[in-house]
């Protein structure tokens with residue numbers, strides 16, 4: 001099974017029928033009505049493009065929206081996102097609907113196969129109606145002239161023919177199938193999360209050919225210096241995430257369970273903060289696999305153990321910002337009590353954040369968090385182990401069972417990832 | 420809940436002394452040692468007004484913000500605050516300022532003086548670093564920028580501070596090549 005609710009190739013005949021039906025309908029409408037409908041379609045496409053987070057990947061640092069050129073490090077070299085404005089020469093303005101459909105669903109552009117860095121492996125489940133809305137929106141974006149950058153992919157991965165083989169092995173254009181045992185809202189959430197939100201692309205571990213492992217859907221995966229967390233309902237419920245917590249995290253970038261960081265920051269900023277109220281509830285219902293309200297349990301604080309080896313390090317280096325009792329400080333640092341990064345079986349992110357720090361994050365006009373310095377030079381592996389163990393026994397239900405070798409492994413892998 | 424702590428501050432042995440849990444270094448300096456030259460600005464690690472010098476590994480000094488650092492961080496360490504720079508006579512009177520202090524005076528660098536001790540400590544640590552690892556003359560401005568850029572002066576005395584440090588570095592033998 002490719003995933004719980006995916007299967008069946010989309011029929012070409014069905015698409016032709018859809019085109020003919022829409023042409024017939026359009027033919028019967030007045031010009032004004034058509035223009036109004038087109039306006040609605042563009043607005044719908046804009047919303048979908050926001051939830052699909054196209055801006056985050058297709059906007060260069062400090063550059064113009066959707067004009068492409070943002071570099072992506074892959075294990076094979078650098079690929080650059082492309083110009084997806086409506087410019088006819090350097091963008092996608094010349095795409096027919098069929099071209100656009102194939103790019104989104106099959107990963108094939110008029111210039112050849114796309115690299116799977118473009119998440120067509122998720123987008124292919126888009127409904128035809130939504131693909132049309134997206135097409136209408138993109139064809140009406142402001143055209144920006146900007147040539148695409150050639151990718152710097154090493155041989156033999158630079159041969160785009162290889163992508164054909166990859167697609168044959170790992171990709172099949174199929175349609176989104178709603179789960180009849182679940183509600184409409186849950187299914188809408190599944191569609192938003194799995195298809196447009198393409199959350200699985202980061203949060204699902206990959207196999208040896210770098211395709212998502214369906215059997216490990218949403219179980220978390222390491223991407224360079226961070227681990228996209230396990231976001232299965234089991235894990236989120238274990239950590240007592242409520243609908244409100246997730247909503248806060250997705251709209252504001254922070255919640256009582258901590259802040260987002262790394263690659264999740266642009267997702268919140270450009271994408272999930274735009275979800276309508278109804279769609280947000282659908283998303284959280286799907287992620288938690290629960291539509292009912294969830295009781296908010298008190299955040300863990302098990303008291304300080306002054307004899308534990310990490311105590312002095314915490315008080316000396318961390319308490320100033322995160323609070324003596326881990327309560328955090330508004331606009332400075334998130335609380336550690338109930339902090340989701342600490343309260344996971346994997347300590348990868350806790351160690352990684354301590355080694356590398358976090359850049360400052362701005363969420364809205366009244367909320368920002370300060371940068372956290374990296375302590376790679378300051379703490380040796382033993383000190384880091386003591387500190388992480390201390391924080392875990394003090395603010396989560398986890399045990400102080402992290403070993404120095406684990407921390408050393410993470411440090412070593414990190415050095416490689418950063419070079 | 421209290422704990423015993425000891426350290427060396429401005430060449431004087433301090434403690435062992437009982438301090439309460441969660442005491443910040445800036446409070447320790449102010450309330451226990453009466454060293455009020457270290458200023459409390461933002462209290463959140465941003466303005467760097469509260470910076471002191473700690474002798475780090477291999478004799479290389481590091482600067483630490485005391486508003487966000489618990490007193491534990493300084494246990495058994497050698498700490499220098501702004502009070503520890505100038506020379507004093509047996510009666511405790513100041514007889515001679517350091518070149519860094521003189522440079523800021525000569526350039527009229529500070530106005531209200533709140534940020535000054537932080538600038539003095541950071542610049543002193545920078546001078547010591549450069550004495551060990553000189554930089555090319557052409558890179559002096561960049562080095563100063565990197566060292567001082569986090570220090571906030573609410574009176575906006577930046578130009579005079581930076582100018583003072585630049586003159587001092589260029590006119591001190593052995594810091595540049």
Ligand code: FES
Nearest residue numbers: 460461462467486
């Ligand atoms: S008071 Fe310490 S950094 Fe501002």
Ligand code: FES
Nearest residue numbers: 530532572573574
């Ligand atoms: S001189 Fe007033 S803050 Fe700098």
